[in-house]
Structures are given as C-alpha cells and as structure tokens.
Amino acid sequence: MLVFSEAIPLALYVHMPWCVRKCPYCDFNSHEARGPLPEMAYVDALLADLEQDLPRVWGRRIESVFIGGGTPSLLSAEALDRLLSGLRARLPLRPDLEITLEANPGTVEQGKFAEFRAVGISRLSIGVQSFDEAALQRLGRIHGRREACAAAEAAHAAGLDNFNLDLMFGLPGQTPAQARADIANAIALQPAHISYYQLTLEPNTAFHHAPPPLPDDEQCDRMQQQAEADLARHGYVRYEVSAYARDGRRCRHNLNYWEFGDYLGIGAGAHGKLSDAANGQIWRLWKLKHPRDYLAHAGTPAAIGADAPVAHADLPLEFLMNALRLLDGVPATLLSARTGLTLEALQPLLEPARQRGLLASDPERLRATAQGLRFLNELLQMFVPD
Numbered sequence: 001m002l003v004f005s006e007a008i009p010l011a012l013y014v015h016m017p018w019c020v021r022k023c024p025y026c027d028f029n030s031h032e033a034r035g036p037l038p039e040m041a042y043v044d045a046l047l048a049d050l051e052q053d054l055p056r057v058w059g060r061r062i063e064s065v066f067i068g069g070g071t072p073s074l075l076s077a078e079a080l081d082r083l084l085s086g087l088r089a090r091l092p093l094r095p096d097l098e099i100t101l102e103a104n105p106g107t108v109e110q111g112k113f114a115e116f117r118a119v120g121i122s123r124l125s126i127g128v129q130s131f132d133e134a135a136l137q138r139l140g141r142i143h144g145r146r147e148a149c150a151a152a153e154a155a156h157a158a159g160l161d162n163f164n165l166d167l168m169f170g171l172p173g174q175t176p177a178q179a180r181a182d183i184a185n186a187i188a189l190q191p192a193h194i195s196y197y198q199l200t201l202e203p204n205t206a207f208h209h210a211p212p213p214l215p216d217d218e219q220c221d222r223m224q225q226q227a228e229a230d231l232a233r234h235g236y237v238r239y240e241v242s243a244y245a246r247d248g249r250r251c252r253h254n255l256n257y258w259e260f261g262d263y264l265g266i267g268a269g270a271h272g273k274l275s276d277a278a279n280g281q282i283w284r285l286w287k288l289k290h291p292r293d294y295l296a297h298a299g300t301p302a303a304i305g306a307d308a309p310v311a312h313a314d315l316p317l318e319f320l321m322n323a324l325r326l327l328d329g330v331p332a333t334l335l336s337a338r339t340g341l342t343l344e345a346l347q348p349l350l351e352p353a354r355q356r357g358l359l360a361s362d363p364e365r366l367r368a369t370a371q372g373l374r375f376l377n378e379l380l381q382m383f384v385p386d
Helices: 039-057 077-090 112-119 133-138 145-157 176-188 217-233 252-258 291-297 312-323 333-339 343-355 370-374 376-381
Strands: 010-016 062-069 093-103 123-129 163-169 193-198 237-240 243-245 262-266 271-276 281-287 304-309
Touching (some): 010 039, 010 252, 039 077, 039 262, 039 291, 062 077, 077 093, 077 112, 093 252, 112 145, 145 163, 163 176, 176 193, 176 217, 193 217, 312 333, 370 376
Parallel strands (some): 010 062, 010 262, 062 093, 093 123, 163 193
Antiparallel strands (some): 193 243, 237 243, 262 271, 271 281, 281 304
C-alpha cells in the first residue's frame, strides 16, 4: 500500500474533440466537424461526466483548468460560460484560477477573445506551428501567417496577454534559417510563453503512413540550440524540454503534470490520474473517444473506457517521464510525496543513469543532465520495468 506524504494538487482537463480539419501529423483525439456543433449538448455531457467523477475528489480544490482538443476555440462564448458556470457550481476553485483555452488562428473571429475573457478564460494557447506559408500548407493547417499574427494581436487587444504560441520545428523541408525566422516572428508578437517542439511522425497519422522528407538530426539539433539562445536573449527562459516562459508565466497546468500532480479528465477521450490516499493507490481512467459514443453515455459507467490502478512496478517510469522533462528537475522528496515510493528503493535504477552521465549526481534533486535532456528517451528507457 502506497502512503503519500502530502496533499497532492488537483487540476482539471476538459477535452473538445472537434476540428475544422484533421492535420496529417495529429494523433490527438480529434474529429472533423461535419455540420453545426452540438455544443450545448456537449457541455451538458461534460458536466454529467464531471458529476460522475466528483466522489473521487470530494473536498479537493482545483488548481488549474485546461480546455484542449481538438479546437476548443470553435466553441461559442455562451457554451464556455455555461461550462465554466457549471464547474464553479460543482467544484472548489483556486481564487486566482488559471483557465487555459487552446485556440486555432483559423477559427478566431473579431472580438471572440474578448468574449472568452469576459466569461473567465485567463490564458490562451494559440496553435501557430509556423509563420511560413508553404510550411503551414504542408502541415495541413487552415490558417496562414496573417491569421497567426492577427490571433496574437487579438489576444493582446482583449487583455489576454498571458498567452502561449505553439511552434514546431523539424518540419518537412525546413532549414535552420527558416526555423530561426519562425522564432523571430513569434518573439515579435510578445507572447508570455512559447512552446517549441520537434515534429514527430506518430502512429495512426497521415504523415506516419506517407512520411514527408524531414531535416536530419544534426539540423534539428541546430534549430533547437539556436532557438534556445534567441529566446533567452529576449527573456524567455527554457524550463521544460519544449517550454519557454517569461518571468512568472510558466504554465501552472502543465507544471502539475510534470510534477506528477493529479488531474480529472472530462470529455471524449479525456484521461485522468488520481491518487487514492485511503487505499494507497494511483488510478488512471479515460473516457470513450468517439464524440457520438461519449454523448450517448456521458455521466454513466458506460462512458468510462478504462479505470485501473497503476502497477507499483510502473511508478518509477510514470513519475520520471514527467519530472525529468523539467530542466531543474524536482526535489528528491517529491518522489515519495507523489508516489509513495522511497528514494532508497529507487537507487538501483538511478545509479546506472548517473554513471552514464544522464542523471545529475545531486542528492537534493532528481534532474537530468544536459546530456540526459538531449537523449531523454534513452534515459527514460532505463526505468522501463522488465
């Protein structure tokens, strides 16, 4: 039986499963919207889903909310207001709650961000991916450079200065000079946060089925290094493998994931992770993926795709695959606080990683070295149970 040594923070993830068009690289649970969205019926389903999960988290405060997708910016302000009002009525919320909404520049109408702010959205994550027109076409995006810039300007105009720009590198046919131009364009728009991650060919995507020509590892390393240097010069500090923030603007919701906090997941295909202190277990559960099935069963046991405890043997990898993404790692004491495992019990796994120079020799923190961050997948492979 696991014993957690402190209260574990709790976040809420809300999934919106519809997009205008499925991008060829996307492996998220997203479905092309065909006709008007059943947005009010979906909000009702989300709240019914939440009510079914409430007994698992009685009395626990929500520290952050993230509305992801799919394309949540397809929702109307009225639907979001109904959703957020329903959350406030059912859950204790942190007073200065961070509520993030993902937005596609191609779905942003004039004044929409101001409406989102009025109903309670406090942070945006705008999926720009690139400012290069040809690259955006190859990625199957529905927006161009003009729409990307307009979305950032609209966020500022709405008073939503706490916004993230999502950018990718290692794109089909991309050169280091083109990648650097993307970073320069992003910096010019003055976001509070920039996510910069390498395109990977995920299974069950169009790009995996028919791979486009991608830059080699050496070029991608150069893109990463020049981006980190350019961002640092403009006050964006890299704090996670793919995340750069200005002072005080780190994403609270994502930090909760990386520090192995708990989270409820509501919506089609949403995942949750909850610590059960009374029974000494950590549970993972997720909901039915297809919107049609989810709408039909939300709020009933039939909507739960799976609900199972995490095996003790899997906990080291589960914890470290999140914690080691942070450049500063986490306090060593967080391991026992969040998993119930002792640092001593993990030493036979940690020591070989230290000897290979992938894990820092720091008794106070669990932290990857610069080499470990560069070869993070190799480092994490050392914690996969036999």
